[in-house]
Amino acid sequence: xxxxxxLGALGVVAGGTLAGWLARQRVIRRPRDLEDLRAALHMMxxxxxxxxxxxxxxxxxxxxxxxGTAGDLLTTAGRILGRNPAAGxxxxxxxxxxxxxxxxxxxxxxxxxVDQLFAYLGDTGREDQLKHLQLAQSRLLRQEEEARRQQAAxxxxxxxxxxxxxxxxxxxLW
Amino acid sequence: MSMPQPAGLxxxxxxxxxxxERLRMACLALxxxxxxxxxxxxxxxxxxxxxxxxxxxxxxxxxxxxxxxxPGQPGIRVTAGELSTCLRALTRxxxxxxxxxxxxxxxxxxxxxxxxxxxxxxxxRDGRAGVRHISSLNLRLxxxxxxxxxxxxPFLWPDPGHRPFSALIxxxxxxxxxxxxxxxxxxxxxxxxxxxRVPLRVGIVDERxxxxxxxxxxxxxxxxxxxxxxxxxxxxxxxxHLLRSLAPDVVVLDELGQAQEEEVLEQxxxxxxxxxxxxxxxxxxxxxxxxxxxRLLSGGAFQRLVILxxxxxxxxxxxxxxxxxxxxxxRPGSQGRxxxxxxxxxxxxxxxx
Numbered sequence: 001x002x003x004x005x006x007l008g009a010l011g012v013v014a015g016g017t018l019a020g021w022l023a024r025q026r027v028i029r030r031p032r033d034l035e036d037l038r039a040a041l042h043m044m045x046x047x048x049x050x051x052x053x054x055x056x057x058x059x060x061x062x063x064x065x066x067x068g069t070a071g072d073l074l075t076t077a078g079r080i081l082g083r084n085p086a087a088g089x090x091x092x093x094x095x096x097x098x099x100x101x102x103x104x105x106x107x108x109x110x111x112x113x114v115d116q117l118f119a120y121l122g123d124t125g126r127e128d129q130l131k132h133l134q135l136a137q138s139r140l141l142r143q144e145e146e147a148r149r150q151q152a153a154x155x156x157x158x159x160x161x162x163x164x165x166x167x168x169x170x171x172x173l174w
Numbered sequence: 175m176s177m178p179q180p181a182g183l184x185x186x187x188x189x190x191x192x193x194x195e196r197l198r199m200a201c202l203a204l205x206x207x208x209x210x211x212x213x214x215x216x217x218x219x220x221x222x223x224x225x226x227x228x229x230x231x232x233x234x235x236x237x238x239x240x241x242x243x244x245p246g247q248p249g250i251r252v253t254a255g256e257l258s259t260c261l262r263a264l265t266r267x268x269x270x271x272x273x274x275x276x277x278x279x280x281x282x283x284x285x286x287x288x289x290x291x292x293x294x295x296x297x298x299r300d301g302r303a304g305v306r307h308i309s310s311l312n313l314r315l316x317x318x319x320x321x322x323x324x325x326x327x328p329f330l331w332p333d334p335g336h337r338p339f340s341a342l343i344x345x346x347x348x349x350x351x352x353x354x355x356x357x358x359x360x361x362x363x364x365x366x367x368x369x370x371r372v373p374l375r376v377g378i379v380d381e382r383x384x385x386x387x388x389x390x391x392x393x394x395x396x397x398x399x400x401x402x403x404x405x406x407x408x409x410x411x412x413x414x415h416l417l418r419s420l421a422p423d424v425v426v427l428d429e430l431g432q433a434q435e436e437e438v439l440e441q442x443x444x445x446x447x448x449x450x451x452x453x454x455x456x457x458x459x460x461x462x463x464x465x466x467x468x469r470l471l472s473g474g475a476f477q478r479l480v481i482l483x484x485x486x487x488x489x490x491x492x493x494x495x496x497x498x499x500x501x502x503x504x505r506p507g508s509q510g511r512x513x514x515x516x517x518x519x520x521x522x523x524x525x526x527x
Contacts (some may be wrong), residue, residue: 054268085267086194086352122267123258125304129270 009170020162027151027158029069029105034144036070037114041137049119049130055122056082056091073100077118089118107165111138131172185315188285188327189215192263192313193256197223199481200234200250208239213348213488218310219257222249229484261308264289269305275382277303279429282383284394286316316387319350320491323357326480327366329494329502330358330450334370336361338424340449340475344461345482350489352428353450354482356385356395359426363398376401377414377422377447382519384428410438417445424448427509443475457481458499471497497523 047058054061059078063071077096081089087174093115098106104111121129183191186373187432190201190523201215201223222243223234235247243249264283272281276296280288292310297303331338343351352382363371378401380386386393386403393403402420404412409427416422429437430453443449455461458479462468470476479495485505494503 018354048204048270052271054266054271056266056268083340085265086192086263088259088262089267121264122262125273125306126270127304 005174009174012170012173013163013166015152017159017163017168020159020165023158023162024156026105027147027154030110031147031151033069033105033112034140034147036066036068037110038137038140038144040066040070040074041114041117041133041140045130048133049126052126056085062101067099069103069105072151073097073104080125081122085122088123089121090115093118105121110140110143113143184363185285185287185317186210186212189287189313189315189486191425192260193217194259194282197250197252197256197260200236204238211487212315212317215313217257217260217313219252219254255425257308257311262310271509273305273491276305278382280314280382280384282387284387284389286356286384286387286395288314288316288384290314314348316353319353319357322350322354322489322491323361324353325491326358326494327361330478331362331371331482334372338374338448338450339460340443341480342430342450342461342467342471342476343450343452343479343480343482344454344455344458346456346484347454348488349482349484351482352384354480354489355426355428355450355452356397359385359401359424360396360398362424363400373398373400374420377416377420377425378403379407379409379416379425379427380405381407381409381412381428385426413438417442417447419465422447424450426450428452429454430467430470436470438468439470439475440473442475443470451476451477454485480498 010161042063043062043065044058047062048055051058055112059081061078063073063075064076065071066074072132073093073096076099077089077092080095081087081092084092097111097115113136117132120132124132187202190198197217201209206228206252209225212225212227213229214224214293216224216226216231218224225234225239226240227314230241232241233243234250235243236249236250238249249412261269264281269276274354275281275287275400280290282288290312291305291308292306292312294306295303296306306324328411329339343354359378362371362374363376365371371376376398378385379395380388380403383405385395386397386405387395388403388405391405393401397403402416402422402476404415404420407415409430413425413427420476425447427449428451430439439449439451452459453464454465455464455467458471458481461479462471474497477497478494479497479499480491481493481495483490483492485492490505492505493501496502
């Protein structure tokens with residue numbers, strides 16, 4: 001009986017630690033994903049402003065070049081938009097976010113910036129598109145800076161909190 | 175709504191595939207007798223769908239097409255959202271990629287249909303035009319004109335031992351100039367062993383993709399095995415590129431209009447290739463009202479003038495003249511009309527009858 005209780009307590013501590021580790025990974029990954037997303041939008045500027053590549057192909061191509069979570073998201077959204085351009089970029093982006101939600105480190109505020117961009121993307125002329133792309137990049141840069149501060153401040157904290165939370169729960173349940 | 179897959183469908187259904195659900199259903203519900211000769215569909219924000227047949231603009235109502243719908247026949251009105259949805263489908267959600275084509279006149283869709291826009295435009299500080307807001311779409315249906323080139327070709331290339339004459343095709347908008355050019359390009363490229371006509375290398379200057387109807391840069395129309403297409407460049411530059419790089423026997427180009435283009439053609443007329451070009455004008459006299467065309471015609475750039483109208487439907491051959499306005503062909507029953515001097519009374523299906 002005692003052995004079972006000890007194993008249970010160990011499981012609770014391990015679970016808490018794992019949750020803390022996952023939260024830490026998200027905090028660590030978020031600045032990198034935001035940087036990738038910003039780089040992708042910068043590449044989109046070239047595709048949209050100079051190569052005049054249709055939006056679905058531009059998104060797929062840039063997504064493949066960038067890779068990572070942000071690249072996958074863009075590639076998926078481009079594929080969805082190519083199948084149904086009438087629905088617009090915003091709908092394609094939301095659909096793509098829904099499909100890869102579990103693996104995302106980006107938070108709602110990050111995703112909203114791109115969602116707002118895609119609400120205009122494709123619907124206006126070239127000059128307007130470039131302005132929207134540049135605006136979204138500067139907003140993502142602010143998010144990225146904030147994400148880096150969070151990473152420095154809370155990266156380890158989440159891990160320790162997970163471990164401590166798990167240990168406290170194990171003691172309470174003992 | 176899924177990505178339109180127009181190939182294989184009748185022209186009306188190809189166009190309707192780009193419409194949002196409600197408008198598509200309303201258009202597809204029309205009987206075939208009302209749409210088989212439709213020339214245009216116009217979508218205007220807040221207004222009923224308009225369908226042009228035989229040059230007359232009808233409105234689409236719940237009861238079908240009507241010139242003067244009564245109070246009991248509400249029109250099928252287009253909302254701003256529906257217009258945007260349709261525009262996204264037409265541009266593949268990429269207005270920026272086709273903005274220049276739209277500003278120059280038309281966006282060409284796979285299948286050869288054309289889209290024109292109305293709305294609010296702007297000029298930036300450098301004088302570049304842009305689109306700010308689109309409030310109306312004009313979708314012109316493309317229909318092939320089988321056999322149209324067969325009637326014209328003997329006048330353009332009577333002696334297979336020599337190169338074809340250079341020809342200018344004239345007609346008001348919507349009378350089948352581009353379709354005839356495409357058909358002529360195809361026939362010249364294939365050649366005709368029965369008539370002793372060997373295949374020719376055809377260079378096609380297709381600034382806006384109207385002749386070749388490209389999808390991702392590849393022509394969707396059969397232009398023959400010996401045709402090269404230069405897309406996207408202004409006509410003058412494209413013409414010089416064709417001459418230098420692709421050595422064509424015949425150069426085909428649509429809708430002469432700008433003075434610079436005509437200057438290049440003036441020089442090109444003496445470059446040893448045959449030209450097949452088109453311009454908006456109902457008669458030779460009208461064409462001569464435009465300084466650039468007048469210079470080309472009086473300079474002997476074209477040895478044949480082909481005049482089309484819509485009297486018997488788009489692409490009706492009204493007359494063929496030689497370079498000195500001598501009539502080589504006049505449609506039977508047209509005696510008394512002077513295609514080289516006065517516009518005929520009913521020159522186009524677009525005129526009100």
